[in-house]
Amino acid sequence: MKAMVIEKYGKDAPLVLKERPIPVLGEHDVLVEIHAASLNPIDSKIKAGKLKFLLSYTMPLILGNDFSGVVVEVGDKADRFKPGDEVYGRPRKNRIGTLAEYIAVHQDDISLKPTNLSFEEAASIPLVGLTVYQAFHDILKLQKEQKVLIHAGSGGVGTFAIQLANSMGAYVATTVSDKGYDLVKSLGADQIINYRKDNFEQMLEGYDAVLDTLGGDVLKKSFHVLKPGGKIVSISGLPNAQFGKEARLGWLKTTLLSIVSHKLTTYEKKTLTSYHFLFMKPSGAQLEKIKELMEKESIIPVIDQVFKFAETPRALEYLEGGRAKGKVVVSIK
Ligand SMILES: NC(=O)c1ccc[n+]([C@@H]2O[C@H](COP(=O)([O-])OP(=O)(O)OC[C@H]3O[C@@H](n4cnc5c(N)ncnc54)[C@H](OP(=O)(O)O)[C@@H]3O)[C@@H](O)[C@H]2O)c1
Numbered sequence: 001m002k003a004m005v006i007e008k009y010g011k012d013a014p015l016v017l018k019e020r021p022i023p024v025l026g027e028h029d030v031l032v033e034i035h036a037a038s039l040n041p042i043d044s045k046i047k048a049g050k051l052k053f054l055l056s057y058t059m060p061l062i063l064g065n066d067f068s069g070v071v072v073e074v075g076d077k078a079d080r081f082k083p084g085d086e087v088y089g090r091p092r093k094n095r096i097g098t099l100a101e102y103i104a105v106h107q108d109d110i111s112l113k114p115t116n117l118s119f120e121e122a123a124s125i126p127l128v129g130l131t132v133y134q135a136f137h138d139i140l141k142l143q144k145e146q147k148v149l150i151h152a153g154s155g156g157v158g159t160f161a162i163q164l165a166n167s168m169g170a171y172v173a174t175t176v177s178d179k180g181y182d183l184v185k186s187l188g189a190d191q192i193i194n195y196r197k198d199n200f201e202q203m204l205e206g207y208d209a210v211l212d213t214l215g216g217d218v219l220k221k222s223f224h225v226l227k228p229g230g231k232i233v234s235i236s237g238l239p240n241a242q243f244g245k246e247a248r249l250g251w252l253k254t255t256l257l258s259i260v261s262h263k264l265t266t267y268e269k270k271t272l273t274s275y276h277f278l279f280m281k282p283s284g285a286q287l288e289k290i291k292e293l294m295e296k297e298s299i300i301p302v303i304d305q306v307f308k309f310a311e312t313p314r315a316l317e318y319l320e321g322g323r324a325k326g327k328v329v330v331s332i333k
Contacts, residue, residue: 003062003100004312007189009049015313020062023097026202027077030107032087034069035119035333037098039312039319040156046096047316053253054279055093058327064098066090066126070117070333078107080284088113088128089281099312099330111287114294119253121301124327125160129290129299131280132161135211135233136168144169146208149200149225153189154180157213157235159302162187173207174217175200182324183302201225212237220267228272239277240264241277248280302326 002018006013025031043063045051065176068088071081073322078213097103112183113122134141148165152158153174165172166188173191174184178251184192193200201221208230215236222232240261242252258265264275293299307315309332319328 002223002309003097005060005062007060008045009047009052011044011048013047013065015047015063015316017308017312018060018330019332020060020100021189025075025104026106026166027075028106028108029075029104030071030081030087031073031102031104032067032069032079032089032110032112033072033102033333034067034098034100035331036069036123037064037067037330037332038127039155039315039328039330040065041319042127043316044320047125054247054249059097062097062100064100064330065096066123067098067103068122069103072102074107080107081110081112086113086119086122087111088126089284090130090280090289092282095160099309099332101332104266108284109282111284111291114291116295117301118281118295120306120331121303121333124218124303124329125290126287126302128160128327130283131157131235131278132156132164132211132245133286133290134280134283135162135235135278136164139233140211140231141210141323142168142170147170147173148191148209148211149204149205149207149222150174150211150213151218151222152176152213153184153187153192154325155213155308156324157238159187159326160299161182161211162189163299167293170209173200173204175311179323180325187302209233211235219331220263223267223271223273223275226271226273230271230273231276232273233278235274235278235280237275237277238264239279239295240275243279244279265304276290304328306308306331 071085175195204225212234219237241258244257
């Protein structure tokens with residue numbers, strides 16, 4: 001099969017189209033012929049070797065973290081899908097490689113794809129959809145009429161997050177530049193802050209929750225918009241000791257995390273709020289819930305551009321530019 005492969009880590013290491021063997025099917029796996037995959041900033045971070053602390057891979061490595069496609073074969077103990085099923089998913093972290101013609105994926109990591117979406121649209125959802133679903137349902141436990149600030153509302157995560165928060169009945173503030181204004185307005189954002197002109201931390205207060213997609217100073221300032229008891233979920237800030245324990249990273253890594261995230265712990269104490277770092281997990285069960293939301297059109301896919309398979313290196317460069325409005329998708333079949 002054809003696949004987009006790196007031979008070594010490096011920001012400038014080439015991403016090249018190569019012949020690779022079709023993956024071997026485990027007993028709980030399904031083999032999927034991939035129709036489309038989406039690109040996510042994690043693809044660049046993995047390629048550059050920035051996530052070696054959390055994820056270790058052997059080379060050559062096929063990149064790609066989510067997909068849609070059609071089941072062509074099922075393992076002996078895979079009983080949830082059959083050949084011909086149209087599915088979408090996010091494989092577990094040690095089995096990535098969706099920028100390829102086929103993937104063998106554990107049946108628990110996929111769901112039938114939303115029936116109203118094309119393969120390109122469906123491929124744009126799994127990674128960002130699961131991230132936001134886990135942030136809002138599992139960590140923030142967002143309630144009707146609560147106020148949530150979503151950073152970078154026009155990005156892949158932000159466009160999904162505004163819609164999910166809306167469908168949960170929350171009041172949504174979001175940060176964008178001029179270029180993202182119309183998009184986030186159309187997705188239902190209640191308060192839109194131009195991050196290039198205004199300081200969100202001076203405009204918002206009494207918030208129940210923040211979804212931080214940016215880390216750094218934006219994360220630090222976000223503590224000030226929360227009311228006591230409020231929560232921040234960051235997907236781009238520093239992992240803390242609590243994350244190290246939950247992810248079973250071991251004593252040494254957990255201690256290191258507690259040291260590097262010390263300032264965040266101080267902010268938590270000062271503002272009587274709580275900080276959570278999220279590293280999203282695959283879940284076919286949650287993708288089924290997201291499928292229902294998509295089929296009701298409570299959430300619609302937002303796609304910036306679709307690239308051809310051979311253009312994947314250019315698509316990744318485009319994503320790395322950091323200006324995408326919604327998702328960048330690669331059409332494979
Ligand atoms: N931990 C996890 O499990 C997890 C999961 C998913 C994503 N992530 C991380 O979350 C981050 C966001 O992912 P993404 O897919 O949404 O990225 P993305 O689609 O590449 O984000 C691009 C968008 O960010 C906006 N933006 C850039 N700087 C901004 C700022 N200072 N304030 C407000 N908006 C800003 C840009 O708008 P303008 O062009 O208008 O500035 C653009 O629309 C990445 O770092 C990714 O690695 C982590």
